Amino acid sequence: xxxxxxxxxxxxxxxxxxxxxxxxxxxxxxxxxxxxxxxxxxxxxxxxxxxxxxxxxxxxxxxxxxxxxxxxxxxxxxxxxxxxxxxxxxxxxxxxxxxxxxxxxxxxxxxxxxxxxxxxxxxxxxxxxxxxxxxx
Amino acid sequence: xxxxxxxxxxxxxxxxxxxxxxxxxxxxxxxxxxxxxxxxxxxxxxxxxxxxxxxxxxxxxxxxxxxxxxxxxxxxxxxxxxxxxxxxxxxxxxxxxxxxxxxxxxxxxxxxxxxxxxxxxxxxxxxxxxxxxxxx
DNA sequence: ATACATCCTGGAGTTAACTCCAAGTCAATA
DNA sequence: TATTGACTTGGAGTTAACTCCAGGATGTAT
Numbered sequence: 001x002x003x004x005x006x007x008x009x010x011x012x013x014x015x016x017x018x019x020x021x022x023x024x025x026x027x028x029x030x031x032x033x034x035x036x037x038x039x040x041x042x043x044x045x046x047x048x049x050x051x052x053x054x055x056x057x058x059x060x061x062x063x064x065x066x067x068x069x070x071x072x073x074x075x076x077x078x079x080x081x082x083x084x085x086x087x088x089x090x091x092x093x094x095x096x097x098x099x100x101x102x103x104x105x106x107x108x109x110x111x112x113x114x115x116x117x118x119x120x121x122x123x124x125x126x127x128x129x130x131x132x133x134x135x136x
Numbered sequence: 137x138x139x140x141x142x143x144x145x146x147x148x149x150x151x152x153x154x155x156x157x158x159x160x161x162x163x164x165x166x167x168x169x170x171x172x173x174x175x176x177x178x179x180x181x182x183x184x185x186x187x188x189x190x191x192x193x194x195x196x197x198x199x200x201x202x203x204x205x206x207x208x209x210x211x212x213x214x215x216x217x218x219x220x221x222x223x224x225x226x227x228x229x230x231x232x233x234x235x236x237x238x239x240x241x242x243x244x245x246x247x248x249x250x251x252x253x254x255x256x257x258x259x260x261x262x263x264x265x266x267x268x269x270x271x272x
Numbered sequence: 273a274t275a276c277a278t279c280c281t282g283g284a285g286t287t288a289a290c291t292c293c294a295a296g297t298c299a300a301t302a
Numbered sequence: 303t304a305t306t307g308a309c310t311t312g313g314a315g316t317t318a319a320c321t322c323c324a325g326g327a328t329g330t331a332t
Contacts, residue, residue, distance in 0.1 A: 003309075014309085015291055022311095023289095034298050036309055049240065056237030057193070057230075060289070077257065081248035088241050091234055094193075098231050101192030104185065105224050112217035121213065139279075150279085151321055158281095159319095170328050172279055196319070 001039040009044070010051045017047065024064045025050050027071065053087070057094055062087050137175040145180070146187045153183065160200045161186050163207065189223070193230055198223050 003014050017037075020026050026046040029037045039047070050063055066083055069076040107124075115121045139150045153173075156162050162182040165173045175183070186199055202219055205212035243260075251257040 013291075016289085018310090019290065032298090034309090036298070052233075052237050052240055054289090055233045057234070058237065074256070077248060077251045077255075081245065081252055084241060084245045084248060088238065088245065091237060091241070095231060095234050095238075097188075097191045098193070098227055098234070101188050101194065101227060102224065102231075104188055105220060105227070109217065109220045109224065112213060112220060115213045116217055119213075120210070149321075152319085154280090155320065168328090170279090172328065190319090 001044060003037045003039070006039050006044060006047055010047055012051055020047075020050055023060070024067050025054075025060055027067055056091050058087055058091060062090075137180060139173045139175070142175050142180060142183055146183055148187055156183075156186055159196065160203050161190075161196055163203055192227050194223055194227060198226075 003017055006017060007014055021029055026043070029043045030040045032038050053063060054060070062083065066080060069080045069083065111121060111123055139153055142153060143150050157165055162179070165179045166176045168174050189199060190196070198219065202216060205216045205219065247257060247259055
């Protein structure tokens, strides 16, 4: 599969894929005799994992470390397992932050939706943490 | 409240708070006669909102726009409401990506945990999307 | 009144993660 | 076989969001 096809499959740019390969976010991709990238099934699955984890905010550094361990062989299985658990904790923490923000946001949105009808903001101190009182 | 106290309350650096004020992520903070920042209740709530939304990955640009609208007065209530909804959609999309990644990660972790016991990786094609087969 | 810690500003520097570019190679078409 | 368009590399440039710094002002404890 050409780089272009992989790009549109995962919605990333060719530069990004080449960059991932260069810095080791994914292992080296299979090439044609002419030196042009020709992604195998496995290559594509690496890209899938990398783009998925990246879009969740997992730092590139961790992915590089994972690939490094993978290349070292089966004696790094435990280390890879630890790394994945560490990564999961990191992403769970992200989700907690997102949920906090969503709660705060929903409170504000409710106040604003009422305000759009009544014409005046009425902050409700315990449902919404709001700095943004309408000055009166 | 001094900048230092606000910093330790929200676990950010003084530089970050000054930066937020400078670029308009929060409105101007109250000062002592000498020109030193002395955060009021309201100032602190703005900081709370900003740090909360930022840590969920909401871009600074949106926060700046929100503050800009806020300063314009009550005729921007509808616009602010729209902006908040847009921000919520953005963050909900983030959460979906996170949930996708978590699912993929949990699949991998399960495989690795089994492998730590048995000594060999056994990928289960439909429970886990995995590029990282142990070569054999 | 003198240290000494803390604060101020404007501007430069840093980091992660791309993104762009020039100069050249490869492959499909006319 | 010549053209055209996609691909290659190494390296430089960009962007968001801080982070650091120099040189100076402020505030508090002795």
